[in-house]
Amino acid sequence: MAPIDLPELQRLDAVHHLHPFNDNAALAKRGTRVLVRGEGCYVWDAEGNKLLDAFAGLWCVNIGYGRKELGQAAARQMEQLAYYNSFFQCTTEPTIRLAAELAGLAPGDLNHAFFVNSGSEANDTILRLVRHFWAVQDKPRKNIFIGRHNGYHGTTVAGASLGGMKGMHEQGGLPIPDIHHIDPPFWFADGGDLSEEEYGLVAARRLEQKILELGPDRVAAFIGEPVMGAIGVYIPPMSYWKEIERICRQYDVLLVADEVICGFGRTGQWFGSQHFGIQPDVMTIAKGITSGYIPLGAALFNDRVAGVLKDVGGELAHGATYSGHPVCAAVALENLRIMREERIVDTAREEVAPYLAQRWAELGEHRLVGQARIVGMMGALELVPDKGRREFFPERGKVGGLCRDTALRHGLILRATYDSMLLSPPLVLTREQVDELFEKAWKALGETAEAIGR
Ligand code: PMP
Incomplete structure (x- = not known):
């Protein structure tokens, strides 16, 4: 390998490369x-x-x-069939096998995968498909998503709107309509004299208040990270998610777990939902699915939601060129094989x-x-x-x-x-x-x- 000319790379970077989540002027001075x-x-x-x-x-x-096996899996797939889409009555073997593998891994009946390239796109996907799920059941007004202030669900228009980062909302005119936020569970700053478990219930009941304020017939879904990552690893008390689940069931609001960070072992279980003992209706995943070796995200839907989408949803007007990319799927399968076997x-x-x-x-x-x-x-x-x-x-x-x-x-x-x-x-x-x-x-x-x- 030729030696790296670091000053020259830093110069080129400063001139030509805009970095995400950075003050680029300050970074250019400092050098990346x-x-x-x-x-x-x-x-x-x-x-x-x-x-x-x-x-x-x-x-x-x-x-x-x-881990060389992942590169080898990618190379094998690229040599055999580098790309094909899942649009025109087609797909590829690794794509199918990965969908089936995820159905086996994910808790409960989250048996149906829609593939994208990132966590953000997975959250864009669920926003559209969940609204579609209610609309085709003659409930077009049941379209509001409730997320949490300081939640993080990605950087696309829907992802950043579902998230509750004020600084992100200020750039680009977000959130888009019909997205509301409640305060997150953060006992350290917000718990006062309550025990953590008592506070977990109080924090969860903010969802119930918000649903009642908006009307249960207007609320499509609640979305949350099992453990809020980007804002600072807010670990909710064990009482929190169980109560959120109860409230969602009571008002027929879909429970969406954003497992982009928590999925694939981060909390010590395969999914954060399992750590907290809840069963989401919809789950978004990315990151650990390939251990970051190649971009891939997915939205997982349970039998109820996917059943409606399939039976009465008609043509899904949603999807990306790289939905179910065979190389990414092959790498994910190899990553999951290693995780399981080791x-x-x-x-x-x-x-x-x-x-x-x-x-x-x-x-x-x-x-x-x-x-x-x-x-x-x-x-x-x-x-x-x-x-x-x-x-x-x-x-x-x-x-x-x-x-x-x-x-x-x-x-x-x-x-x-x-x-x-x-x-x-x-x-x-x-x-x-x-x-x-x-x-x-x-x-x-x-x-x-x-x-x-x-
Ligand atoms: N959801 C959560 C919980 C995340 O932490 C992230 C990224 N850190 C995303 C969604 C967005 O994923 P991506 O950056 O792959 O678009």
Whole structure:
């Protein structure tokens, strides 16, 4: 491989490449980091730094980097049949096999897959198809989706509208009509004197209030991430989702679980819904389905919804060139085979997650940390000005950003949302790597505390 001319790459990047979710002017001055290689839980940048990736890329590299079988599966499929569509009374073998495989993996009767390329498109898909589901049953007014403030469902027009990120709504005139939001379950900031379980019920009943306010005949579906990821790994109390499920059933509102992050082992179960013991009617998935090796997303529908779509839905006026792309499906099948045969989810849940939780709790003892939350293989450290109080820094995000940059200098990739340090490592993290993570994070916390005079 020719040596990399990093300054030249950074120059070209600054001139020609607009980065997502970045202040591009500031980034151009700073210079981007160029990643060149990955193996297991580590990545290397162009300066030769070896980094423990405790964020699995972007919550997605569940089986770790460098698994040659996935590249081989892609190459085999490309050589045999690089592409065909699923439009004209056609499809391909890997596409069919993946749909069947997902039906077996997903809980309950989520037996029907619609393929797209990303989590955002999966959420666009469910917005349209769920509204269609009600419309063809003579309920065209039952079209409102309820999501949550600060929820994240992607970046497309429907995805960003379903999500509740204010900064995203402000760019491009969102949300689109007939989407409403309720407050998210975040006991740390919002729970007051309630126990977490009591608070879970209070937070869930905001959905009931909203449904009654809008009218049950107007509400098509509720959408939520089992664990809210991007906003800062908000892990709801166990009481929350059960109550949400009860409310959805009572008012005949479809329950949509956005499992784009939680799916494929992140919470220690195959799906986050299983961790919380609920049965969604519709599920959106992406990321871990291919461990990030190739883009793929899907919407899964239960028998009831798919039955209506098939029997009375007529022609579905929805789909993408790459819906069910055979190469992406072949890679997903290989990824899922590896996850199953190597018992990656079970091993993470039974052997690694308990130890990770123990060491994460130790990080929680640091003077800068107000709460250490974790479920399975995802967690957050909430950095606070006063350990004894559940309050944020006045200027949110500065300390988190400092801590993230400090961790990086110690060879550890964590993400910061405001002052929450987010954790989402590959599921194949070993106990030794948990120790390495702990040591690097502890150093980063200490240096951050010193830098801000604490
Ligand atoms: N839903 C959730 C819960 C997500 O976290 C994300 C991405 N982080 C998305 C949807 C959007 O997925 P994508 O970026 O693949 O479009």
